[in-house]
Amino acid sequence: MSSKDDIQLLRINYLRGPNIWTYRPTLEVWLDLGELEEFPSNLLPGFNDRLVALLPALEEHHCGVGERGGFIQRLREGTWTGHVLEHVVIELLNLAGMPTGFGQTRSTSKRGVYRMVFRARDEQVARMALAEGHKLLMAAINSQPFEVPAAVNKVREQVDDCYLGPSTACIVAAATERGIPHIRLNDGNLVQLGHGAQQRRIWTAETELTSAIAEGIASDKDLTKSLLKSCGVPVPEGEAVDSAEAAWSAAQDIGLPVVIKPSDGNHGRGVSLDLSRREDIEAAFHVAALHGSEVLVERFIRGNEHRLLVVGGKVVAAARGSVAVVTGNGRNTVTELVDAQINTDPRRGTHEDAPLGLVETGKDEAVLLELQRQGLSPEAVPEAGRQVLIQRNGNVSVDCTDLVHPEVAHVVSLAARVVGLDIAGVDLVAEDISKPLNQQGAAIVEVNAGPGLLMHLKPAEGSPRPVGRAIVDHLFAEDENGRIPVIGVAGSQGTHTVARLAAWLLHLSGLKVGLACREGLFLDSRRIESAPSAGWEPAHRLLINRAVQAAVIENGARSILQDGLAYDRCAVGVVTDLGGAEGLAEYDITDSDQLLKVLRTQVDVVLPDGVAVLNADDARVAGLATLCDGDAILYAVNAQAPSLVAHRAAQGRAVVLNTKGQVTLATGAAEVPLTSITHLTGRRKQDASDVLVASILAAVGAGWAMGISPDLIAAGLKTFEIDLASSRLAHLAH
Incomplete structure (x- = not known):
């Protein structure tokens, strides 16, 4: 071929x-x-x-x-x-x-x-x-x-x-499960959960509630220890030193064996354990000095390394560490044994989602020091059957959450509160996590801000823990979803008027409103940009603005085809008409029936407790009501439009003009007249007036869907200015 x-x-x-x-x-x-x-x-x-x-x-x-x-x-x-x-x-x-x-x-x-x-x-x-x-x-x-x-x-x-790191990704996934939207704010792990004024921000396992002071305290291990000790939290005796000689002197004062570690290191780097000989202690000082601004000498506590995750004052997960050893065979070097017996573990790797890191015998100073203490080097060939200790720490990956004693949980939670962290990884050494710390001479050795979550998500042994859900539940109450009311307006005729009037009604109801439409970008009735803003980027800017309590966003068909919608779901979705197909040939759209499939996107994203507001003067638009997860309000210039009549006959809600020319809210046969709108429509040509009337009815439908009272809607109609140049929106822009 x-x-x-x-x-x-x-x-x-x-x-x-x-x-x-x-x-x-x-x-x-x-x-x-x-x-x-x-x-x-x-x-x-x-x-x-x-x-x-x-x-x-x-x-x-x-x-x-x-x-x-x-x-x-x-x-x-x-x-x-x-x-x-x-x-x-x-x-x-x-x-x-x-x-x-x-x-x-x-x-x-x-x-x-x-x-x-x-x-x-x-x-x-x-x-x-x-x-x-x-x-x-x-x-x-x-x-x-x-x-x-x-x-x-x-x-x-x-x-x-x-892509997001595993810790951030698990929090985002937990938020998604709760229906909380998210927006990634940079190329890293800074993520916004929720929209506008209801948002919370995370950066890996740190949140906007994480105090900068608390983070600073946690990064200074000596200061952390002194604060914990003053509050009765058990910590190992120790002191900061500035030389190898001082490290040996301090070790003698504290009592051998000791631990040498950097004061502000992380991930166990530069930490050496169970040191008793002067040469080992002095060598460990130089290793620790490479990883921090100061070096600490502490009493060595026997037992296993543990990491407990505290979220909002509660211990939600715990993991235990284990030592890494190899067994000699009389043929292979230590490096070869490590690669064959340790690094082949599928749980180890250099990528972010590996629960355990690779052991690099030639590069890791702590490993080299451990081998030196045993009279070995990476190139040495241990005799057959000899157990060689490679790592004493850094292998925390065995889930033990269900074993944590209540007294241990209390002390660990207290440690996080003393430092001031809402989310903390508390490291302690204990022989048995199921017993109180004071019964076994155990102690808390570190409190970490922004702890990694992978050991709890993918433990080498034991059950994964829903730590992402715990963090989301910490940030949002059970009845919160991080959402602000969003009104989306799609179509081609009068959509900017619909958006502006809907924003005006929300403003009168007491909310700080963001508005993105073809006439500009507005924040709380102030026009901050006059360039056309009916698109993804301006709408996105509203959703990340903490001042915005509600948003009204105009979406044209072209914007939906080019970028999609800026929001995942909305409280109200308005579709006005099926015009404009003639300008979309590049998207293979040539008629209004094809355009209907584009604009249905606005209806598809209405929340189950939300409302689609649809123009019943076009039966195809009114038919989108069957695709909505929520309720539907129809409107029509022609109060006898068949779709609207059928909707009202089924006790549906509708917005029409009554025989007196008043905007009227109808539920089935019941009607509540609001006000005449001749002051808005009377001086315009008849064809333009039909579009304007339809736009006003659509906006009233959106306000009604948002629960705004009939009296306030009527007041909004009386005070709204059709012409932007003479409206309050324009006055406040200058």
Whole structure:
């Protein structure tokens, strides 16, 4: 078979929020199959076998068949290579440790051109997976060699570089389970949970409630000890020293054996334990001095190293450490034994999600010192059967949460409170964590701010602990979800007026309102930018602003197609009309029926306790009510619109003009007239007036959906200025 020309990637677009495909961020790729349009998978000799040989786990893909092997069935029956690329990319992401289940491929109006989309938690990771998947697919088509492990490593490296660390990711996942939205604020682990004034921020396992003073105290181990001791918390006797000679002198005063460690180190770096000989103590001083500004000498406490996680004053997880040893065989060096007996443990690695780190005998000063104390070096060959101690600490990975004695939990919680940390990793040494500390001469040796959570999420032994959920529950009360009221307005006619009037009604109700619409960006009725702001970026800026208690966001179809929505869910979703399809040909949208599938996105994201506000003058828009998770309020200039009449007959809510020209709130047959709006519409042309009337009715529907009282809505209509130049919004902008 002759080689096939490459599939062309015409356009790659990252949809950052809910979109026409799914609620989640996705990467959308426009593909031109070229000559491969004539060659579905069953017409490419040997292709299916080559592809499955490269990616055996494709057998697990259900595809549209809905069961294991479904995708393989599609391959054998014949499916186009755009669809195959979707599954190849998904499988590469799975292999790289970022499981992805969602993907779709759809044809366009142009022969051979497809839109392929897949779930993308991070844009750069998704782009790398696409690039490698594209190369793999063409290699399988043209029977060329391809190194799958190398491709997976490239994607995995991108995951490590770009995605949230495991501690942050577990907190975000727990927030998502509770329906709390999140926004990543930088390329690292700074994340906002919630929106606007209801938000909380985390940075790994630190929160906005974590005191800078407390963090400073925790970083100074000597100061931490003195504060703990003053409050009756057991700590080992010790002192700071500035030389190797002083370390030996202090050790003699304290009593041998001792521990040497840096005063402000972390992760156990530079810590040496159970030292009794002068030469070992002086050598340990120099190791510790490399990792901190001061060196501490402390009484050595016998027992196991433990890490207890305190969240909001409660111990929520505990892990125990163990020593790392190797057994000599008379043939291999210490380094070789470590690599064979310790580093082969699948729990060890250099990546962030490895519970245990690799032991580097030639680089780790503490390991070198430990070997020196045993008369060995990394190159030494221990005799057969000899036990060689490699590490005394740094291997905390055995869950022991259920064994923690209540008195131990009390003392550990007290230690976190004394330092002032809302989240703390408290290190203690004890022979038995199930007994009170004072019965066994145990003590707390460190209190850490921003503790790692991996040892509790992926313990080497024992059960994982829901520490992410504990942190989220600490930040948000049981009845809180971090959300502010969001009103989304989609359509093309009068949507800016709907957005402005809805924002005005929220403002009158006492909320500080953010407004993003085509007439600018507004904060609490002040226009801060006059550039058109009906898009993802301005809306995003509102959602991260702590001053915003409610947000009104205008979304055009183009914005939804280009970026998706800036919010995951909303309290109210308004759809006004199906106009504007003629300007969306580049997205393969040419008529209003296609546009309906775009604007339904606004209805799809309405919360279960929220409301869709829909224009019943177009039966297709009114029909979106059946797709809403919440309630629906219809409005129409024509009070006899069939969809509206049917809705009212079913005791649904509607906003109409009554025979006196008054805006009226209707529930079934019952009506509550508000006020006339002739002062807003009377001087305008009839065709323009219909759009304006519809816009006013939509905004009233949004206010009603938000629970604003009829009297306040009426007052809002009387005080609202249609023309921005003469409105309060403009006055306050200057």
